[in-house]
Amino acid sequence: MTDFATLIEADKGQAARTIQILDVNIFEDWLRNQPDSVRNFVNAYKFVANPESYLILPVVTGQGKADKSEQGDFTVVAGVIDHKKLDPWALAKLGGKLPEGKYRLAGASAKNALFSWLIPQHEFDTYKELPDRQGPSVLLVKGEIAQVDDAVRQAEATALVRDMVNTPAADMGPDKIEEIVEQLAEKHGADLKVTRGDTLEKHFPMIHGVGKAAMREHAPRLIELKWGNANHPKIAVVGKGVTFDSGGLSMKSPAGMLIMKKDMGGAAHAIALAKMIMETKLPVQLHLLVPAVENSVDGHALRPGDVLHSRKGLTVEIGNTDAEGRLVLGDALTLASEEEPEMIFDFATLTGAARVALGPDLPALFCNNDDMAAGLVASGEEEDDPLWRMPLWARYEYRLNSAIADTNNVATGAFAGCITAALFLQKFVPGEISWAHFDTYAWRPASKAGRPKGGEALGLRASWNYLKARYTN
Incomplete structure (x- = not known):
């Protein structure tokens, strides 16, 4: 894991190169005041201070020649949306891209943008040595120093999600997820309980039903971590941990299975959020629940048309074995609800329908509490980790009806798939408990600045900053 704490230092006047922060509104005035050599260099590279652009300018002597000193002195000009208030991703193009060394900003404060300096300097290198690796780019800060610890914490949590999701299923099975949670429990003095294998059948029959086909090599389990002071409010964080999703007997196509190692992305989000809660000693009682299974195929595999019992007592007809995530979450949400928490968050790579709707x-955020939903959306906007609230439209509940069981696990027809999935989950959460369900992709199909293709934390920083604001003010 990248040592993010070494990438930002307090500015005590030490030698550093300057990053001049510009936006298109002030660019012409800035350029007009530069010497001819700088203007010619900037114009030659057609730099106009567009957001996410930067240019390295050589330091010139009075003769107009580049300084050939061994330090290779230079300055940087960088374009942002607004130089007066940097957005949370404003520095993503710079962190990790600039040559090794120390830098300080001119013309802007790094407040609220420290995370975007840190996270680009993390790369997933478990399986190959990445070329052209250089030393760190270190940012010097003054008034922003109070934000550094939280920015480092968010970068570490984001990197954890990315690394867990990027790791192939052969190396990120239910046992590995258990190991990661166990290490967190040991570090923070939390209680850990794991229910594995056939012992699930009596108390968590839906988790057992989904995971039993992989029992021999990748036994299913429910991983529980409890932490915190008994006098503090209870919160539960639940994460879908399907370590590989073949679709079961309702098997996916080869193309559909290609990135299904990411189907434990909800678990990665939940674990990363729990990590931040414990590291900051947030005044809550935390209950982390991760149902970890592989949705595989053998002679014991769940069949379409089967009926599963659930921990809640509802019977569920299986209309599609590829809608397995909501099954394992149903048992976990029931257990979480039995503890009567103040709120429940669940994270899941649940539906393709959410991706069709929102990209x-x-x-997609589903929430049964308007104030909580508004707070989460606002936190996402502030952190540039956006969420979009979708409706728990009760008039679609009939589409989950079953002729032989209390409910089906899938709706009839193709419409509103993410809504009916959320309505299925809602059956396992009492209405008096505030509940937020994040239907997240946990994957980035194309790279952006600071956000490489592959595993991604989407909704993590929004939910963390909501909890932090709620329980520390």
Whole structure:
């Protein structure tokens, strides 16, 4: 894991190169005041201070020649949306891209943008040595120093999600997820309980039903971590941990399975959020629940048309074995609700329908509490980690009806798939408990500045900053 804490230092006047922050509104005035050599260099590279652009300018002597000193002195000009208030991703093009060394900003404060300096300097290199790796780019800060610890914490949590999701299923099975949670429990003095294998059948029959086909090699389990002071409010965080989703007997196509190692992305989000809660000693009682299974195929595999019992007592007809995530979440949400928490968050890579509706960058948020939903959306806007609230439209509940069981696990027809999935989950959460369900993609199909293709944390920083504001003010 990248040592993010070394990438930002307090500015005590130490030698550093300057990053001049510009936007298109002040660019012409800035350029007009530069010497001819700088203007010619900027114009030659057609730099106009567009957001996410930067240019390295050589330091010149009075003769107009580049300084050939061993330090290779230079300055940087960088374009942003608004130089007066940097957005949370404003520095993403710079962190990790600039040559090794120390830098300080001119013309702007790094407040609220420290995370975007840090996270680009993390790369997933478990399986190959990445070329052209250089030393760190270190940012010097003054008034922003109070934000550094939280920015580092968010970068570490984001990197954890990315690394867990990027790791192939052969190396990120239910046992590995258990190991990661166990290490967190040991570090923070939390209690850990794991229910594995056939012992699930009596108390968590839906988790057992989904995971039993992989029992021999990748036994299913429910991983529980409890932490915090008994006098503090209870919160539960639940994460879908399907470590690989073949679709079961309702098997996906080869193309559909290609990135299904990411189907434990909800678990990665939940674990990363729990990590931040414990690291900051947020005044809550935390209950982390991760149902970890592989949705596989053998002679014991769940069949379409089967009926599963659930921990809640509802019977569920299986209309599609590829709608397995909501099944394992149902048992976990029931257990979480039994503890009567103040709120429940669940994270899941649940439906393709959410991606069709909102695309890969925008998680669908379902919430039964308007104030909580508004707070989460506002936190997402502030952190540039956006969420979009979708309706728990009760008039679609009939589409989950079953002729032989209390409910089906899928709706009839193709419409409103993410809504009916959320309505299924809602059956396992009492209405008096505030509940937020994040239908997140946990994947980035194309790279952006600071956001490489692959595993991604979407909704993590929004939910963390909501909890932090709620429980520390």
